[in-house]
Amino acid sequence: MSQTFVGMPSFPKNAAIAVQDSQLRFNLRKATRTIRGKRASVVEELPDWAELRQAGKAIKDHTLRNLERYLVQMEAAVSAAGGTVHWAKDAEEANRIVAGLVKATGETEVVKVKSMATQEIGLNEALAVEGVTAYETDLAELIVQLGDDWPSHILVPAIHRNRAEIREIFLAKMADVPADLTDEPKALADAARLHLRERFLRAKVAISGANFMIAETGTLVVLESEGNGRMCLTLPETLISVVGIEKLLPAWRDLEVFLQLLPRSSTGERMNPYTSMWTGAVEGQDFHLVLLDNGRTDVLADEVGRQALRCIRCSACLNVCPVYERAGGHAYGSVYPGPIGAILTPQLRGMDTALDRSLPFASSLCGACYDVCPVAIDIPSVLVDLRAKARHPRTERIGMAAAGWVFNRSVRLARAQRFGGRMRKLIPKRLPGPMSGWTDTRDLPDIPQESFRAWWDRTEGGAR
Amino acid sequence: MTSRDLILARIRAAVGDAPDVEIPRGYRGPGAESDGLIEHFAERVRDYRAVVHVVDAAEVAAAIGDALARREAGRVVVPAGFPAEWLAESVIEDLTTVDAVVTTCAVAIAETGTIVLDAGDGMGRRALTLVPDYHLCVVRADQVVPGVPDALTRLDPVRPLTWISGPSATSDIELNRVEGVHGPRTLEVIISI
Numbered sequence: 001m002s003q004t005f006v007g008m009p010s011f012p013k014n015a016a017i018a019v020q021d022s023q024l025r026f027n028l029r030k031a032t033r034t035i036r037g038k039r040a041s042v043v044e045e046l047p048d049w050a051e052l053r054q055a056g057k058a059i060k061d062h063t064l065r066n067l068e069r070y071l072v073q074m075e076a077a078v079s080a081a082g083g084t085v086h087w088a089k090d091a092e093e094a095n096r097i098v099a100g101l102v103k104a105t106g107e108t109e110v111v112k113v114k115s116m117a118t119q120e121i122g123l124n125e126a127l128a129v130e131g132v133t134a135y136e137t138d139l140a141e142l143i144v145q146l147g148d149d150w151p152s153h154i155l156v157p158a159i160h161r162n163r164a165e166i167r168e169i170f171l172a173k174m175a176d177v178p179a180d181l182t183d184e185p186k187a188l189a190d191a192a193r194l195h196l197r198e199r200f201l202r203a204k205v206a207i208s209g210a211n212f213m214i215a216e217t218g219t220l221v222v223l224e225s226e227g228n229g230r231m232c233l234t235l236p237e238t239l240i241s242v243v244g245i246e247k248l249l250p251a252w253r254d255l256e257v258f259l260q261l262l263p264r265s266s267t268g269e270r271m272n273p274y275t276s277m278w279t280g281a282v283e284g285q286d287f288h289l290v291l292l293d294n295g296r297t298d299v300l301a302d303e304v305g306r307q308a309l310r311c312i313r314c315s316a317c318l319n320v321c322p323v324y325e326r327a328g329g330h331a332y333g334s335v336y337p338g339p340i341g342a343i344l345t346p347q348l349r350g351m352d353t354a355l356d357r358s359l360p361f362a363s364s365l366c367g368a369c370y371d372v373c374p375v376a377i378d379i380p381s382v383l384v385d386l387r388a389k390a391r392h393p394r395t396e397r398i399g400m401a402a403a404g405w406v407f408n409r410s411v412r413l414a415r416a417q418r419f420g421g422r423m424r425k426l427i428p429k430r431l432p433g434p435m436s437g438w439t440d441t442r443d444l445p446d447i448p449q450e451s452f453r454a455w456w457d458r459t460e461g462g463a464r
Numbered sequence: 465m466t467s468r469d470l471i472l473a474r475i476r477a478a479v480g481d482a483p484d485v486e487i488p489r490g491y492r493g494p495g496a497e498s499d500g501l502i503e504h505f506a507e508r509v510r511d512y513r514a515v516v517h518v519v520d521a522a523e524v525a526a527a528i529g530d531a532l533a534r535r536e537a538g539r540v541v542v543p544a545g546f547p548a549e550w551l552a553e554s555v556i557e558d559l560t561t562v563d564a565v566v567t568t569c570a571v572a573i574a575e576t577g578t579i580v581l582d583a584g585d586g587m588g589r590r591a592l593t594l595v596p597d598y599h600l601c602v603v604r605a606d607q608v609v610p611g612v613p614d615a616l617t618r619l620d621p622v623r624p625l626t627w628i629s630g631p632s633a634t635s636d637i638e639l640n641r642v643e644g645v646h647g648p649r650t651l652e653v654i655i656s657i
Binding site for chain 2: 027030031032034035047048051052054055058059061062064065066067068071072081087088089093137138139140143156158159162163166185186188189190192193196197200201214217219225226227228230231233234235245252253255256257259260267269270271272273274275276277278279282283291293297298300301303306
């Protein structure tokens with residue numbers, strides 16, 4: 001994954017700093033509330049949402065089970081339609097392929113459609129090393145790129161910025177910005193239109209991702225709002241699409257499910273303003289598809305965790321998550337923040353760093369993410385599974401072993417309860433040293449004088 | 465071993481013995497009842513803050529003329545294959561100097577207020593409806609279908625498709641929708657009944 005986040009501390013440390021930022025909390029609260037309301041009303045409107053969700057889940061599971069067959073079918077269909085298919089086992093190989101394709105055109109500039117896959121592999125940084133400048137054209141990506149900032153949301157990477165901050169960034173970093181720019185969203189959008197217009201018209205190479213690939217027909221599908229996607233997909237002579245292997249759908253008709261699930265879950269609209277679909281090389285374009293693994297086959301091998309590959313990157317789980325709303329996206333140290341990031345990042349990157357090990361714990365397990373997920377990813381169950389797999393601190397392991405020994409025999413538990421009841425005035429609310437990690441984030445409940453079982457025996461169930 | 469072989473081998477090892485999954489399709493498929501389809505479509509397109517007119521088939525040419533006059537559009541792109549009875553054909557090479565584009569569509573979806581272009585007659589290549597700031601689209605009543613599943617049965621994936629739901633927009637500033645970014649800032653739809 002992107003090198004940007006390398007060396008970041010663990011989630012609790014990042015979150016502790018982030019929650020001190022009252023501006024960030026205000027921006028996030030406002031934005032996530034708006035989007036939650038919009039999503040709820042357009043989902044409510046469909047009488048068959050539950051059926052669409054079940055179908056979406058099953059189509060993705062069926063695709064993952066038969067991924068080999070469908071990938072080969074996709075490759076054949078794209079090739080037959082005049083496109084070229086490349087396979088990349090990891091980020092390094094994908095970046096090398098794309099850089100090679102760009103250099104072969106002789107161009108040193110590319111325009112980009114917002115894409116999670118290319119962020120994940122750190123493509124912009126890799127192209128820069130090769131002397132190629134990548135220009136992000138999505139408004140939020142532009143705000144992040146100009147502000148030398150990190151994305152903090154899957155759909156709206158600049159969700160942590162409010163209009164006043166965006167105006168400041170544009171005034172400072174946008175060469176052709178109108179001097180009288182206000183912080184009206186309309187004025188800010190107009191400034192972006194003006195800024196990117198010439199770039200679109202002269203671009204010779206574009207790089208995109210894709211929301212869906214249809215194995216049956218070889219069709220790629222990109223959903224967007226602004227028209228920057230259409231500009232990049234249609235105007236340049238060369239189009240390179242980097243797409244994760246899990247983005248496949250078996251058949252053309254499967255879009256009838258996903259084109260209903262995705263817009264309503266992500267921007268809370270009945271349909272996003274623009275969706276582009278193309279099959280192979282069209283309108284004289286040179287088209288390249290780079291199929292990306294980069295850890296996905298490892299995720300696929302995990303029986304519990306593989307459901308994360310159903311994700312269609314709608315970001316509904318971020319918008320409902322109480323932890324995300326308070327900590328913000330940067331604390332997760334990954335291009336995939338929020339609940340889905342907490343299960344996807346540790347699986348894609350492994351749990352070798354303190355940050356990646358801490359991500360499965362960045363949740364209260366409230367389950368709101370599971371409720372809104374349009375492909376029914378049981379995020380809480382995957383979190384619990386990953387927590388079991390994460391390496392735990394030594395003191396915690398010893399404590400758990402001791403607790404397990406006590407709980408395993410009712411005689412031991414009764415003794416421990418009697419002991420606890422007698423000593424209850426002396427047991428500290430906070431533990432010292434390495435054990436403070438446990439008590440710093442938990443309240444010790446008041447210990448009763450006697451246990452329920454002891455009370456029942458003494459009073460015969462309250463009869464005496 | 466090539467990366468292709470490696471990835472495919474990894475997939476085989478990962479899911480080789482996993483059970484397959486039946487796909488339940490209990491949702492509303494194509495062919496649902498369609499009372500008040502045109503009104504439904506018009507209302508949903510208006511929700512995106514696009515301008516919508518419903519006119520008799522005989523009035524389409526006049527409605528197009530009125531819309532372009534209101535817009536004060538001097539240079540207008542009309543793609544090849546646009547019905548001659550609606551407008552005289554013209555070809556303009558430099559899109560950046562054009563004020564407006566007038567097209568037909570391939571299919572329109574009532575439930576989502578969407579029009580779909582497939583680069584066929586009267587629609588032209590994709591850039592035509594992208595670069596000009598104003599897009600006027602004529603939809604025939606028989607092109608309007610109830611939902612997304614109906615639309616997919618009528619479309620050919622081999623053709624480049626553009627699904628348009630309202631004018632270009634962004635929700636990137638505080639998640640509030642603002643109309644008009646890179647695509648046409650104004651979308652006007654004439655429904656011919």
